[in-house]
Amino acid sequence: AEYVKGITKCADCGETLIPRKEFEGHLLNPSDWITVYTTEKIYEAEMLKSNLEGGGIETLIVKQKDSSFPGTGDLSIVKVTVKKTDAENAVTVIKDILESEEDNEEN
Numbered sequence: 001a002e003y004v005k006g007i008t009k010c011a012d013c014g015e016t017l018i019p020r021k022e023f024e025g026h027l028l029n030p031s032d033w034i035t036v037y038t039t040e041k042i043y044e045a046e047m048l049k050s051n052l053e054g055g056g057i058e059t060l061i062v063k064q065k066d067s068s069f070p071g072t073g074d075l076s077i078v079k080v081t082v083k084k085t086d087a088e089n090a091v092t093v094i095k096d097i098l099e100s101e102e103d104n105e106e107n
Contacts, residue, residue, distance in 0.1 A: 033060065036090045037080040045078040048094055055093055057086045 008017055039045055042063065049059040062079040082090040 032083055033081045034084045034087050035062075035079045035081050036087055037094050039078050039080075040076065042078050045080050048080050048097065051097060052080075052082065052090055052093055055089070057082055057090050057093070059090070 009015065010017060037045070037048060042061075045061050045063075049061055052059045060081045062081055064077045064079070080090075080094075
């Protein structure tokens with residue numbers, strides 16, 4: 001439906017409409033995000049995402065699969081991305097997780 005000035009509720013579902021300035025302030029912009037970890041294992045990326053989000057760091061998983069590459073198995077790269085403002089904290093969390101895994105493997 002077309003936007004009509006003064007209307008504050010959706011005519012179809014009844015939800016409160018969001019002002020344009022508020023909406024634009026919450027858009028995801030690729031330039032605001034940075035890759036902090038790459039892997040070939042989606043489960044590893046998902047576990048890191050869970051840990052980061054548990055610490056209040058918003059995280060996106062980007063899976064890149066090259067279907068033009070002939071071969072067997074899953075050769076895709078999975079990227080763990082966070083907002084640039086959270087990158088330093090995210091890298092610290094990931095480093096701590098990986099170091100604790102190494103310590104567990106040694107014992």
